[in-house]
Amino acid sequence: MNTLAPTDSAAVRRANLSLVLRYIAAHGPCARTEVAAGTGLVHASVTALVADLIERGLVADAGGVASGGRGRPRRLVSLVPGRVRTTAVHAAWGHITVMTADLAAASGQRRQFPSVRDPFGPPNALADDIVSAVAALDPPRAGVHQCRLVIALSGPVAEGNQDAPGPARHASHLARLVADRLPGLACPVDVVNDAKAAALAEYHALAAQDSAFGGAVAYVKSDAGVAGALIVGGRVFQGSHGLAGELGHIPVSLDGPACRCGAVGCLTTYIGTRGVLGAAGLAVDGDTGAALAELGRRLQGKDPRALAALDRAGHALGAALQSVTGLSDPDRIVLGGQLADWLPWLRAGIDARLGPRRAAFPAHSPTVTPGLLGADAALHGALAAGREQILTDPAVVPKLT
Ligand SMILES: [Zn+2]
Numbered sequence: 001m002n003t004l005a006p007t008d009s010a011a012v013r014r015a016n017l018s019l020v021l022r023y024i025a026a027h028g029p030c031a032r033t034e035v036a037a038g039t040g041l042v043h044a045s046v047t048a049l050v051a052d053l054i055e056r057g058l059v060a061d062a063g064g065v066a067s068g069g070r071g072r073p074r075r076l077v078s079l080v081p082g083r084v085r086t087t088a089v090h091a092a093w094g095h096i097t098v099m100t101a102d103l104a105a106a107s108g109q110r111r112q113f114p115s116v117r118d119p120f121g122p123p124n125a126l127a128d129d130i131v132s133a134v135a136a137l138d139p140p141r142a143g144v145h146q147c148r149l150v151i152a153l154s155g156p157v158a159e160g161n162q163d164a165p166g167p168a169r170h171a172s173h174l175a176r177l178v179a180d181r182l183p184g185l186a187c188p189v190d191v192v193n194d195a196k197a198a199a200l201a202e203y204h205a206l207a208a209q210d211s212a213f214g215g216a217v218a219y220v221k222s223d224a225g226v227a228g229a230l231i232v233g234g235r236v237f238q239g240s241h242g243l244a245g246e247l248g249h250i251p252v253s254l255d256g257p258a259c260r261c262g263a264v265g266c267l268t269t270y271i272g273t274r275g276v277l278g279a280a281g282l283a284v285d286g287d288t289g290a291a292l293a294e295l296g297r298r299l300q301g302k303d304p305r306a307l308a309a310l311d312r313a314g315h316a317l318g319a320a321l322q323s324v325t326g327l328s329d330p331d332r333i334v335l336g337g338q339l340a341d342w343l344p345w346l347r348a349g350i351d352a353r354l355g356p357r358r359a360a361f362p363a364h365s366p367t368v369t370p371g372l373l374g375a376d377a378a379l380h381g382a383l384a385a386g387r388e389q390i391l392t393d394p395a396v397v398p399k400l401t
Helices: 006-025 032-039 041-055 121-134 168-182 194-207 267-271 273-279 289-300 304-328 337-360 374-393
Strands: 058-066 074-079 084-092 096-102 107-115 146-152 189-193 216-222 226-232 333-335 365-372
Touching: 006 032, 006 041, 006 074, 006 374, 032 107, 032 267, 041 058, 041 074, 041 146, 041 337, 084 121, 084 168, 084 374, 096 121, 107 121, 121 168, 146 194, 146 374, 189 194, 189 289, 189 374, 194 216, 194 226, 194 333, 194 374, 216 304, 216 337, 226 267, 226 273, 226 304, 267 273, 273 289, 273 304, 273 337, 289 337, 304 333, 304 337, 333 337, 337 365
Parallel strands: 084 146, 146 189, 216 333, 333 365
Antiparallel strands: 058 074, 084 096, 096 107, 216 226
């Protein structure tokens, strides 16, 4: 006998609801007949599922178009702007940035606040700053479902393992502190690693431009810190403890500069902002913004010491990418943060390191490319994580009546 148990049929309905919402999100405004053809569901099921999504306020009637024959005009449905809101917070060295977006990925508000907190310092103080930043935005209005608050944090975050020691405990503790300080929020609070969030956002942005984009992709960024991620099959590869892709402390020389981690010759000492500025002869007094702007001017002016600093960084990055390539065989390496801006001056050093291997294995030479999203890449990734939760299970959004 081939019957579904009630729990199975409920799971199938939720999965089909997700299928229909994803189709409308990607192709709307569209008619129910298009949804049926695009999802493979029968028309009657699509009609019932669309009615369910309308009751939840997620989609709405978008008018009609002539059917092309003598039949009735086709009624179109589309996403309802602003019905669902995700809030993303990027807690980095020097600032906290907050951004909101709805299900259609339309950005709402974005504000940046200075912060002196160490993202991995005492969590109480950081939680206070995050709560102040979130509270400074307009609170969600009636009829707006706040689905997620996602905090993208600089530093290692062992996701999905809240009982683990070290950074994981800190992250889950921070999520609880923020949730306790925002009792009216009434939605889950997640803490994710900012490099992994940025990597996923860049992956989707690049894939939207290039249909051939895919496979394994490595991401490396340098801003306040050096970090990275590996994406395989469209998902972040977490490793055993959620720490895969943390490239900052890959050794690139046996006798290089001392690193704050206790080792010597780590990648971060060569391509980290302070390492590059120091090599270029630029003193950093507090905020690095002014020194970075001066470095940009000197690079444009072909200042020999600035060019040498970037060439040195390029060689170090190329050496690290050799290791990454040997380990994970990526098709594409995406550079984020300052590395995206510096790529024209890093390129020669990177190519000098990757070149010999390219000659030996031409089919296995990854393309090195700058990211598209700039400093907000982590925020876009965090917002996408919240949006994905609703697209996967639209039934978490309550019905309006
Ligand atoms: Zn180190």
